[in-house]
Amino acid sequence: MHIPVLLDEVIASLLIDQQGSYVDCTLGGGGHLERLLEHLKAGARVLAIDKDVAILEQSRQRLQSPNITFVHGDFRDLKEILKQEGILEVDGILLDLGVSSFQLDMPERGFSFHEDADLDMRMNQEQDLKAWEIINRYPEKEIAQILFDFGEERYSRRIAVAITKYRKTESIDSTLQLVEIIKAAVPAAYRREKHPARKSFQALRIAVNSELEALREVLPQALEALNVGGRLCVITFHSLEDRLVKEFMKNRAKDCICPSQSPICTCGHQAELKIISRKPIVASKEECEANPRARSAKLRVAEKLSGGTTIGKEELWGT
Numbered sequence: 253m254h255i256p257v258l259l260d261e262v263i264a265s266l267l268i269d270q271q272g273s274y275v276d277c278t279l280g281g282g283g284h285l286e287r288l289l290e291h292l293k294a295g296a297r298v299l300a301i302d303k304d305v306a307i308l309e310q311s312r313q314r315l316q317s318p319n320i321t322f323v324h325g326d327f328r329d330l331k332e333i334l335k336q337e338g339i340l341e342v343d344g345i346l347l348d349l350g351v352s353s354f355q356l357d358m359p360e361r362g363f364s365f366h367e368d369a370d371l372d373m374r375m376n377q378e379q380d381l382k383a384w385e386i387i388n389r390y391p392e393k394e395i396a397q398i399l400f401d402f403g404e405e406r407y408s409r410r411i412a413v414a415i416t417k418y419r420k421t422e423s424i425d426s427t428l429q430l431v432e433i434i435k436a437a438v439p440a441a442y443r444r445e446k447h448p449a450r451k452s453f454q455a456l457r458i459a460v461n462s463e464l465e466a467l468r469e470v471l472p473q474a475l476e477a478l479n480v481g482g483r484l485c486v487i488t489f490h491s492l493e494d495r496l497v498k499e500f501m502k503n504r505a506k507d508c509i510c511p512s513q514s515p516i517c518t519c520g521h522q523a524e525l526k527i528i529s530r531k532p533i534v535a536s537k538e539e540c541e542a543n544p545r546a547r548s549a550k551l552r553v554a555e556k557l558s559g560g561t562t563i564g565k566e567e568l569w570g571t
């Protein structure tokens with residue numbers, strides 16, 4: 253079962269109008285959405301997006317509600333999805349990034365380093381790229397870079413060398429085969445810490461699903477879609493993701509974006525966002541004890557301002 257993180261904090265930050273219009277870009281098991289629904293009144297509307305069709309269908313069955321429109325799609329296409337659904341007004345957008353426990357619990361999907369499965373890791377099963385291609389086809393340097401950048405894996409080079417050496421004689425087809433290669437590549441002391449394949453599996457998942465690119469693309473679209481006063485709530489689980497969200501919010505909350513050396517302001521830029529949470533909101537000790545996933549969760553919240561220089565919605569949506 254997937255336990256939603258920072259549930260009360262998300263609802264308190266997101267809900268500005270009980271009859272408003274909301275987008276859950278990462279529906280997953282629908283934990284956040286279910287709580288949001290409890291607060292919504294007739295007339296409210298929610299668009300629920302997930303790129304994993306199996307999860308989307310599961311949540312569609314569970315959360316049957318006339319207020320929700322379910323969409324199988326990628327949030328990096330948010331603007332297009334809103335356009336297709338004819339949604340012009342959005343009061344709140346939620347992004348709860350990463351993988352859902354439902355995905356980890358489906359061994360055949362290849363996300364788990366505890367279960368044997370094909371090297372897949374695709375959230376969207378219609379996508380071509382699987383973890384198999386990265387492990388069996390990518391050059392050693394690129395594998396090392398992925399493991400280092402997305403997994404902060406300190407033995408990234410050693411693991412990449414072991415992978416490329418192994419695949420010269422035999423292809424690496426399964427998750428447990430990869431786990432054994434990783435175990436053999438890292439020092440014994442490291443094997444005794446947390447699971448030695450944990451970081452590599454996270455890195456591969458992020459690469460397979462282009463998670464950082466999708467986040468980079470959705471943020472400006474989310475900002476444009478929001479009504480004035482609308483809230484953007486993003487939960488991240490990885491330092492790279494959090495940095496991206498923090499920088500985006502910081503830049504869009506600035507009135508002047510002239511180079512620091514210019515003596516006077518010539519840009520005429522106006523802040524588009526107000527940052528609601530200067531510091532990221534993190535889970536309480538009790539929540540972290542009850543749900544270890546919550547330990548790395550960071551929630552950032554921003555509010556759309558009226559003075560922004562984003563183009564008018566009519567122009568944006570082509571209406």
Ligand SMILES: C[S@@+](CC[C@H](N)C(=O)[O-])C[C@H]1O[C@@H](n2cnc3c(N)ncnc32)[C@H](O)[C@@H]1O
Pocket residue numbers: 254255256257277278279280281282283284285301302303304307325326327328348349350351352353375466
């Ligand atoms: C952490 S889970 C969300 C959990 C959910 N908030 C809940 O309470 O159950 C993240 C979900 O987002 C989906 N997802 C990740 N990246 C996506 C993307 N680019 N577009 C659409 N869905 C995405 C995943 O398939 C997964 O189901």
